[in-house]
Amino acid sequence: MPLQSVETFVVRHTDQGHLDLDDEGLPDRPYDLDNFGRFYPTGLEALFVRIETTDGEVAWGEAQAPAGPEAVQSVIDRLLGPFLLTRDSLEPVACHDAMVDAMSVRGHSYGYYADAVAALDVALWDLAGKRYGASVAELLGGRRRERLPAYLSGLRADSLDERVSAAEAAIDEGFEGVKLYLRHDPVTEREAVETIREAVGPNPELFTDLFWAYDLPSATRMGDLLAEVDAAWMEAPLGATERDAHARLAKAVDVPVAVGEPFRTAEQFEDWLSAGAMSVAQPDVPRTGLTGGRRVADLADRAGVPIAPHLGGSFGLGMVATWHLSAAVDNAMIQEHQQRWYDASQDFLDDVTVESGQAVLPDGPGLGVTVDTDALAEYTDDSALVER
Structure with missing residues (x-):
């Protein structure tokens, strides 16, 4: 059955914003700048999309849009929503590629257009699962596992003692590791890195995120420090476009x-994999879509590289879509868990579960997630409807 409607929801949750934000921010807008001059919302925000077929089947997707989800909404409302309404076949891969091709000659492989494609792609996979009575993981290649190991991303506390306590609590809860946010020179960060490694012990994984903040010499020195504490990886160390320097x-x-966080297409990952610029690939499903994420996993597997999906600004729909991808491939390493986004998702989603430090794959068809539309309305800042 073809689509009857495509509806988008700008979702905003008044949870705490990003780390190290400038208090002044942008005038009359819910955005601040971090200490590297990058936009971040003062709370949490993303874009949900709801599609409905002419026979009444409903499916959902999500785009990660950490600043300006209305831009993604506009792409869907003006272009991609009406485009999908014209299609008789809603097979996800074919629709994904058709949406990409519709703007590919204009260079729209990054940014809000790609994010809009990703949101609709997730919804189309959710729809396909419901039509076939199968989970998305089964359609992507099979449910290889029901629970996925995870790590707690970021230790959001001001003092080192509080960060140590949060790390210890995460390991006690069952998480396989924690991720530290490092933004300063190796000398300044040494105490935190060594203290937290000592606190959690030698076996839990110690991941680090460098926020694209370093140059090659300082990142190399940081790498030497992280090797001393047997860190699992250093994420995003250099500028986001500096492929050769990463290699x-x-x-x-x-x-x-x-x-992997800034990339949207398998071709972008292939370029960096071929250059030896990534040891761990981090596709972000609310940016690549499930179709793109599956292609990235296959490319990484052929290169002998594991995937560890990135999960930044995403409510539960993006989380669960990511889990389905990881459950369907053999080279998924670990899941990123963002506690504040997870907690916010519980206000309007059912069947999004992290238990004993593991992501639990839902049982139902499609994504297996239920959206409480009445509760979602309380967090919806704007909506747009396209229908035949």
Whole structure:
């Protein structure tokens, strides 16, 4: 059955914003700048999309849009929603590629257009699962596992003592590791890195995120420090476009280099994999879509590289879509768990579960997630409807 409607929801949750934000922010807008001059919302925000077929089947998707989800909404409302209404076949891969091709000659492989494609792609996979009575993981290649190991991302506390306590609590809860946010020079960060490694012990994984904040010499010095504490990886160490420098860094340090957050397409990952610029691939499903994420996993597997999906600004729909991808492939390493986004998701989603430090794959068809539309309305800042 073809689509009857495509509806988008700008979702905003008044939870705490990103770390190290400038208090002044943008005038009359819910955005601040971090200490590297990058936009972040003062709370949490993303875009949900709801599609409904002419026979009444409903499915959901999500785009990660950490600043300006209305831009993604506009792409869907003006272009991609009406485009999908014209299609008789809603097979996810074919629809994904058709949406990409519709703007590919204009260079729309990054940014809000790609994010809009990703949101609709997730919804189409959810729809396909419901039509076939199968979970998305089964359609992507099979449910290889029902529970997925996870790590707690970021230790959101001001003092080192509080960060240590949070790390210890995460390990006690069952998480396989924690991720530290490192933003300063190796000398400044040494105490925190060594203290938290000592607190959690030698076996839990110690991941680090460098926020694209370093140059090659300072990242190399940081890599030497992280090798001393047997860190699992150093994520996003250099500028987001510096492929060759990442390749040089990966050869120079004994810590795996993890990259992938800013990429939307399998071709972008293939370019970096071919250059040896990533030791761990981090596709972000609310940016790549499930179709793109599956292709990235296959490319990484052929290169002998594991995936560890990135999960930044995403409510529960994006989380669960990510879990389905990881459950369907053999080279998924671990899941990123963002506690504040998870907690916010519980206000309007059912069947999104992290238990004993593990992500629990839902049982139902499609994504297996139920959206409480009445509760979602309380967090919806704007909506748009396209229908035949």
